[in-house]
Amino acid sequence: MDNWAFGITMTVVGVGGTFLTLWILSLVMSLLKKAFPLSDEESKAK
Amino acid sequence: MLESVLGGLSGLGSGAAQLFSLQGLPNLVMLAIAAALLYLGVRKQVEPLLLVPIGFGCLLVNVPLGDLMEAGGLLRILYDMGIANELFPLLIFIGIGAMIDFGVLLENPKILLFGAAGQIGIFLTLLLALALGFTQLEAVSIAIIGAMDGPTAIYVTSQFAPHLLGPVSVAAYSYMALVPIIQPPIMRALTTQKERVVRMGTLKKSVSPTTRLLFPIVVTLVTGLIAPKGLPLMGTIMLGNFMRECGVVARLTKASENEIANVVTLFLGLAIGGTMEGKAFLTPQTLLIFGLGFIAICLDTAAGVLFGKLVCWASGGKVNPLVGAAGISAYPMAARVVQAQGQRYDKRNYLLMHAAGANTGGQIGSVMAAAVMLSVLTGMGLI
Numbered sequence: 544m545d546n547w548a549f550g551i552t553m554t555v556v557g558v559g560g561t562f563l564t565l566w567i568l569s570l571v572m573s574l575l576k577k578a579f580p581l582s583d584e585e586s587k588a589k
Numbered sequence: 590m591l592e593s594v595l596g597g598l599s600g601l602g603s604g605a606a607q608l609f610s611l612q613g614l615p616n617l618v619m620l621a622i623a624a625a626l627l628y629l630g631v632r633k634q635v636e637p638l639l640l641v642p643i644g645f646g647c648l649l650v651n652v653p654l655g656d657l658m659e660a661g662g663l664l665r666i667l668y669d670m671g672i673a674n675e676l677f678p679l680l681i682f683i684g685i686g687a688m689i690d691f692g693v694l695l696e697n698p699k700i701l702l703f704g705a706a707g708q709i710g711i712f713l714t715l716l717l718a719l720a721l722g723f724t725q726l727e728a729v730s731i732a733i734i735g736a737m738d739g740p741t742a743i744y745v746t747s748q749f750a751p752h753l754l755g756p757v758s759v760a761a762y763s764y765m766a767l768v769p770i771i772q773p774p775i776m777r778a779l780t781t782q783k784e785r786v787v788r789m790g791t792l793k794k795s796v797s798p799t800t801r802l803l804f805p806i807v808v809t810l811v812t813g814l815i816a817p818k819g820l821p822l823m824g825t826i827m828l829g830n831f832m833r834e835c836g837v838v839a840r841l842t843k844a845s846e847n848e849i850a851n852v853v854t855l856f857l858g859l860a861i862g863g864t865m866e867g868k869a870f871l872t873p874q875t876l877l878i879f880g881l882g883f884i885a886i887c888l889d890t891a892a893g894v895l896f897g898k899l900v901c902w903a904s905g906g907k908v909n910p911l912v913g914a915a916g917i918s919a920y921p922m923a924a925r926v927v928q929a930q931g932q933r934y935d936k937r938n939y940l941l942m943h944a945a946g947a948n949t950g951g952q953i954g955s956v957m958a959a960a961v962m963l964s965v966l967t968g969m970g971l972i
Contacts, residue, residue, distance in 0.1 A: 544969065546719045550728070553965060554712040558705075560961040564815050565705040565954055571807055572698035572800075579799040586794075 607653035615867025616651040622865070623647035626759070635766040638851075639739065639858050643759060646862015657863065664863030667856045672747050672754070677857040678740035679825045684850030685740070685952070686829025687842045689920065691804055693946040694953075695796040700912075700943065704950025706896030707916025708958035710888030711735035714881055721877055725971065726750055729962055731878050734761045735885030736955035737768070738918035743857070744822060745959055749972070755864040756875040760882035768922045769929075771883075772890050776914050776930055779894045784901060786935040787909040792942050798834075805831040812957060818967050819960015826956060889917050893947075915944040918955035924948040 544552075607613045626644030630637040650658050657664040671677035694701060711732045718728035726749035733745045734757055742761040746754050764771065777785075805827035813820040832842045864870075897913025911930050915923040927944035966972045 544971075546725065549725050549969070549971075550716045550719045552969070553715055553729070553962065556965050557712045557715075557958065557961050558709055560816070560965070561708050561954060561958045562702065562705040564812060564957050564961065565701045565950070567815075568808060568811055568953070569698040569701040571811055572695055572701070572804065575800045575803055575807060576695065576698070576796060579797045579803070581795050581797040585797055 604653045604655070613653055615871050616653055617867075618871055619647060619651040619865060619867040622870075623651065623862075629763075636762045638854050639762045642855050642858025643762075643862040643865075646859040647865040648862070649859075650863045650866050658866060664860060667860040668863055670860075671853070671856055672743065672860050673751070675744050675747055675821070677853050677860070678744040678747075679821055680853045681740045681850055681857065682822060682825035683829040684846045684853075686805070686826035686831075687833045687846040689826075689830060689949055689952060691830060691949050692794075692796055692801060693792065693942050694949045695800060695804060696792045696794070697943070697946055700946040701950040701953065702900075703893060703896065703913050703916035703947035704952070704954030705916070705957075706913060707889050707893040707918075707947075707951045708736065708954050709892035710885045710890075711958050711962075713888050713892075714885035717884065718881055721881070723874075723877075724750075726966075727753060729966065730757055731881050732885060733757070733959060733962070734764065734878075734882035735889050736918055736959060737761070737765055737886060737889065737923075738952070738955040738959075739765065741822060741918070741955055741959045743861070745963070751864075752869065753874070753878065755861060755870050756878040757882075758861045759865075760879050764882055764886050765919045765922070768886075768917075768919045769926050771886055772914050772923065772926050773930055775887060775890045776894055776911055776926075779891060780898070780910050782934065784898065784910050785931065786938060787901065787906060788935070788938050789907065789909055789912070789940060789943050791939070792946075801834045802831070805834065808953070812960060816957070816960035816964040818963035819956060822956045822960060823953075826952070886917075890914050893917065909938075909940055909943070912940060912943050912947050915947040916951045916954065917948070918951045920948050920952055921945060923951065 608616055623644050626640050629635040630640030650664055656662050714735050715728050715732035718731045730746040730750035730753055733742045739761050743758055746757045809824050809827040812823045829845050832838045893913035893916040894910055897910030900908045901910045911927050915927045917923050924944035928941040931938045931940040
């Protein structure tokens with residue numbers, strides 16, 4: 544593979560892959576928060 | 590007898606004789622560079638935990654005939670023990686995971702996307718490195734300086750371009766320390782007065798201990814399944830964080846963030862210094878690597894701030910674009926820079942918690958960017 548094809552592929556897949564993965568992670572984190580909300584006792588303890 | 594005494598005596602000054610010959614000139618220059626690194630570390634407090642051992646390792650390897658980097662030499666043993674097999678950066682990651690509180694990120698998960706925007710400079714620098722004639726794997730190793738994450742840079746470079754380990758590591762750690770100087774002019778140039786004074790309010794504490802405990806496990810599984818080649822990096826950070834959050838292995842957590850991290854940092858620094866032998870280090874490539882590293886960090890910052898402007902516009906002006914500059918991995922320096930810049934234009938603007946969220950996102954983002962790169966390289970059949 545020539546350098547430009549390599550560079551463009553890495554840039555497109557790299558930036559896209561990083562954004563996609565972190566977006567999925569942010570969704571999973573939001574789901575975790577909803578599935579395990581802070582209880583009243585824990586809230587008071589904080 | 591006299592002949593043997595004279596022969597023995599001639600061995601005593603052989604190091605000096607070689608150093609002050611034409612052949613020893615590169616070593617002499619590197620001794621000056623070692624002195625500069627030690628000066629920066631000791632007097633200017635620029636990343637002293639790394640620059641002091643790196644500077645001293647550089648000094649040791651450039652004393653002629655010491656053979657510390659030859660087979661059986663101290664620096665070679667350290668190098669083979671933990672850099673050639675990528676063990677040291679991973680051990681440091683356990684300590685980093687144990688030190689980082691991802692709570693602020695969990696309060697506002699969407700801010701994690703700033704951590705992705707802050708990595709764009711890596712990929713743009715990759716294109717520049719290729720244009721300058723570096724090989725594909727060298728370009729990947731140089732671009733990773735833009736991750737602003739020393740252990741990640743060392744991990745990737747030691748695999749793909751071990752001959753560039755010295756300049757890449759020194760550039761990564763030096764520029765990390767220069768974040769408070771490099772970032773502010775770019776942040777000011779890309780934002781308007783109106784954008785800089787946007788207030789983001791306070792974050793309410795809404796994350797349960799269960800969520801905090803499950804977070805490292807979920808991140809490990811999700812990122813590991815998407816980009817398996819990055820699992821050693823993300824897995825070790827999350828191991829450290831899991832130990833911190835579970836609260837039942839306080840001794841291990843403490844050891845990871847103190848004793849283990851300290852010992853490994855010393856060994857890592859010395860071994861990196863050992864790669865800075867004059868003839869190998871003093872090349873035009875080294876200057877190019879330092880230049881490209883600087884560009885990578887500028888591009889990361891610019892991309893983060895521009896992404897912040899986009900989010901500011903999309904949210905109807907509820908997000909301060911300066912926070913985007915914290916989407917890099919230099920933790921917690923980048924968050925502090927955002928706070929300082931925000932308060933420069935509005936003394937009562939408190940951006941620190943939001944910036945800390947973006948900054949921890951940058952920590953995950955930088956590792957993820959490296960993981961994606963490794964997995965793409967595997968997919969292309971290049972590694």
